[in-house]
Amino acid sequence: MTDLFDPCEFNGLRLQNRIALSPLTRTRSNEAGEAGALQALYYAQRASAGLxxxxxxxxxxxxxxxxNIPGLWSDDQVAGWRQVTDAVHERGGTIFCQLWHAGRLSHSSLGGGAAPIAPSAMTQPGQFFTLAGPVPYEEARALRTDEMPDIVAMFASGARRAKAAGFDGVELHAAHSYLIDAFLRDMTNRRTDAYGGSVENRARLLVEVLEALVAVxxxxxxxxxxxxxxxxxGAWDSDPEPLFTHVVERLNDLGVGWLDLVEGDTGISRTAEPGFDLRKLRRxxxxxxxxxxxxxxxxxxxARAADSADLIAFGRxxxxxxxLVERLRRGAPLTVADPRGYYGGGARGYTDFPTLEEEAAAAAG
Ligand SMILES: Cc1cc2nc3c(=O)[nH]c(=O)nc-3n(C[C@H](O)[C@H](O)[C@H](O)COP(=O)(O)O)c2cc1C
Known part of the structure; x- marks a missing residue:
């Protein structure tokens, strides 16, 4: 007996069940960063998820x-996402758009020749993947204090375009050392202005961006x-508990309705050091x-029996x-996708995975 598969209602949204599709970059847009029919099919196939x-x-x-990442930095990109939201809604699904700025984990080849931006100048170890192959990450440029309103404005525009595209909500990507997370943490934020130093200052950009999203x-x-x-x-903070306690207090002040928590190290482990009890944040x-x-x-x-989260998000x-929802409901076997198909490659490894019914029909010949 579980309520994992039961319809539910949260924040005025009727969800088909308590299972969510975790955000997954799949790099299959055209070069203009437009979503289209292929993305619409992919999301529609997964529309039985609650969220x-x-x-x-x-x-x-x-x-x-x-x-090849579909974006929302231009009005031209709205129509492609509209195909996605229409296809999901036709199947009774609910879909939020995860809004993102990669910060220092981007590359000048995508930024019109401009260096990637970050709270503090630093170079990420490792390699960035371009269409021409892997290249070393570049030194990121530290944002000036007077540029911060521009960053907030970019997210506000993205939020407005997400609305025009017919999404049901937005999620701010404030994890995995991308721009917002890099500001939060003392390893990547060495600033001495109003956006660095104390936890209040390091959380300032997150709070300002969320204020803008909530306004839309x-x-x-x-x-x-x-x-x-x-x-x-490379996300790292010397003392994450007071930092994230402060962040969650600000979320409450702003009336942010949903908190998507990655427990541990994404894709690797459910624990990490220095750790703390994430249940405190949930409470x-x-x-x-x-x-x-x-x-x-x-x-x-x-997790549902213990009521340790309202929804459970699955990625891979x-x-x-x-x-996936039907397979979990029945306890049916799962197909393990080849990681070589995670990024790029068109329909192959993207929209060509069969449902249980399709498998049974193929087996019956
Ligand atoms: C191919 C791939 C792409 C991902 N893209 C994103 C992303 O765009 N945004 C994000 O927040 N997390 C992203 N993640 C992390 C997943 O949302 C999730 O945290 C991770 O896969 C662990 O969940 P799982 O064990 O259910 O797969 C990605 C993970 C994978 C494997």
């Missing part, structure tokens, strides 16, 4: 974490994704909680199983 959260959607060309969408349709103890792309947060990272059927059912299991 779909899109792949991270850049609010600036220079905020892209790679090529209202708190009930605004979500935020945090990975408080994750270390993806503090007044809105709807989404839990993600390495969930399987058993863990998701246990949704790649190979468009009908």
């Amino acid at each position: 779909l959260i899109t792949e991270a959607t850049p609010v600036a060309a220079g905020g892209r974490g790679g090529p 969408w209202g708190g009930a349709r605004t979500a935020v994704r945090l990975a408080p103890i994750g270390h993806a792309y 503090l947060f007044k809105g709807v909680t989404i839990a993600n990272n390495l969930y399987d059927r058993e863990l998701a059912i246990a 299991p949704f790649i190979g199983n468009p009908d």
Whole structure:
């Protein structure tokens, strides 16, 4: 007995169940960063999830974490996403758009030749993937204090375009060391102005961006994704508990309706050091909680039994199983997708995974 598969209502939205599609970058847009029929099919195939959260959607060309990522930095990109939201709504689904700026984890080849931006000048180790192949990350340029309103304005424009595209809400990507998360953490934020130093100052950009999103969408349709103890792309803070406690207090002040928490290190482990008990954040947060990272059927059912999160988000299991909800409901086997198909490659490894019914029909010949 579990309520994981039961319809539910949160913040005025009727959801088909308590399972969410975790945001997944799949890099299959055209070069103009437009979504289209292929993305519409992909999301529609997964529309039986209670809540779909899109792949991270850049609010600036220079905020892209790679090529072929569908964005919302221009009005021309609205129509493609409208195809996606229409297709999902036709199937009774609910879909939020994850708004994103990759910060120092972008590249000048995508930013019109301009260096990527960050709280503080630094160079990410490792390689950035361009269409021409991997290249080293470049030194990021530290944003000036007088540029901060421009960053907020980019997110506000992205939020307005998401509304024009017919989404049901937006999620701010504030995890994985991208621009907003990089401001939060003392490893990547060495600033001495009003956006660096104390936890209040490091959280200032997040708060200002969320104020802008709430102004467009209202708190009930605004979500935020945090990975408080994750270390993806070098995310690190010497003392995450007071930092993220402060962040969640501000979310409550702003009336942010949804908190999507990555538990541990995304895709790697459900624990990380320095860690702390994330249940404290959940208890503090007044809105709807989404839990993600390495969930399987058993863990998701246990999480609902303990009421440790309102929704459970699955990432990789949704790649190979468009009908993941039905498979989990029945306890049916899951298709494990080949990671080589995660990024790029058109329909192959994207929209060609069968449902249980399609498998049965193929087996029956
Ligand atoms: C191919 C791929 C793309 C991802 N893209 C995003 C993204 O755009 N935004 C985000 O917040 N997380 C992203 N993630 C992280 C997932 O949302 C999720 O946290 C991770 O896969 C762990 O959940 P899982 O064990 O259910 O897969 C991505 C993960 C994968 C494997």
